[in-house]
Amino acid sequence: MTALFALATSLLWGLADFGGGLLTRRTPALTVVVVSQSIAVAVLGAIVVATGAWSEADGRLWFAVAAGLVGPVAMLAFYKALALGPMGVVSPLGSIGVAVPVGVGLVLGERPGVLQFAGILVAVAGVVLAGGPQFRGAPVQRQAVLLTLLAAFGFGAVMALIAEASTSLTGLFLALFVQRVTNVAAGGLALCVSVRRGNSFLGPGGFPRRSLPALAFVGLADVAANGTYSIAAQHGPVTVAAVLASLYPVVTALAARGLLSERLRAVQAAGAGLALVGSVLLATG
Numbered sequence: 001m002t003a004l005f006a007l008a009t010s011l012l013w014g015l016a017d018f019g020g021g022l023l024t025r026r027t028p029a030l031t032v033v034v035v036s037q038s039i040a041v042a043v044l045g046a047i048v049v050a051t052g053a054w055s056e057a058d059g060r061l062w063f064a065v066a067a068g069l070v071g072p073v074a075m076l077a078f079y080k081a082l083a084l085g086p087m088g089v090v091s092p093l094g095s096i097g098v099a100v101p102v103g104v105g106l107v108l109g110e111r112p113g114v115l116q117f118a119g120i121l122v123a124v125a126g127v128v129l130a131g132g133p134q135f136r137g138a139p140v141q142r143q144a145v146l147l148t149l150l151a152a153f154g155f156g157a158v159m160a161l162i163a164e165a166s167t168s169l170t171g172l173f174l175a176l177f178v179q180r181v182t183n184v185a186a187g188g189l190a191l192c193v194s195v196r197r198g199n200s201f202l203g204p205g206g207f208p209r210r211s212l213p214a215l216a217f218v219g220l221a222d223v224a225a226n227g228t229y230s231i232a233a234q235h236g237p238v239t240v241a242a243v244l245a246s247l248y249p250v251v252t253a254l255a256a257r258g259l260l261s262e263r264l265r266a267v268q269a270a271g272a273g274l275a276l277v278g279s280v281l282l283a284t285g
Contacts, residue, residue, distance in 0.1 A: 002236025014251020036219030068182025074154020100156025105238030123278025129271025
């Protein structure tokens with residue numbers, strides 16, 4: 001079950017990143033974050049009311065609040081780093097955030113078996129290579145590196161926090177709702193500050209209505225990914241769940257190949273293969 005839900009997390013996060021990347025080409029990243037998460041809040045709110053999840057409220061929700069504060073910061077830092085580029089360096093570097101939940105699992109006493117440990121090493125190497133790291137070319141700005149490291153730590157922290165935010169399915173619905181409300185509040189405040197500084201809310205091309213389904217997909221896929229990761233982490237070793245859930249760059253690269261006809265570089269194809277091998281070792285170890 002851990003492997004199944006963790007791989008579902010990778011699929012959902014990879015598709016959400018792909019959709020978010022396309023949307024930010026014509027709409028400000030902060031607007032994409034706030035609008036997509038607002039849609040997710042509306043859907044989660046309805047689920048919370050329908051399931052009576054309010055009865056599950058306890059001190060664990062503070063983990064959800066913390067995840068909601070960290071998430072937008074990490075996402076915006078990552079988008080800014082991608083803008084500074086080069087993407088071939090930023091994307092794989094951002095994947096090192098998996099070290100946070102893996103480290104938490106080790107501190108809590110988890111000890112992977114030999115096959116699982118080998119799978120962790122192989123899968124992480126595959127994820128980094130799947131991002132298509134650039135070993136030559138233009139120098140990378142120090143600001144881009146620092147922003148990417150900030151984003152990586154933030155993404156890893158969200159994974160660790162959301163795994164601690166609930167112990168039941170209805171509790172998970174409530175935790176995700178609280179997390180997204182916090183996301184929207186923090187992102188909305190940042191958006192207001194940005195607009196007051198003269199930046200556009202809609203971008204140069206305005207805000208086309210046809211983007212709403214894509215925004216809804218990005219927001220809901222991201223929420224679902226947090227949910228499946230939480231379930232994976234609760235039913236198995238966090239060290240395994242975190243690594244398998246971090247295979248989403250492979251999904252993003254394959255989506256770009258299939259839908260945008262982007263060619264995979266040799267290093268990316270090799271990375272995808274290693275990630276697959278690593279996931280098999282983790283699932284069977």
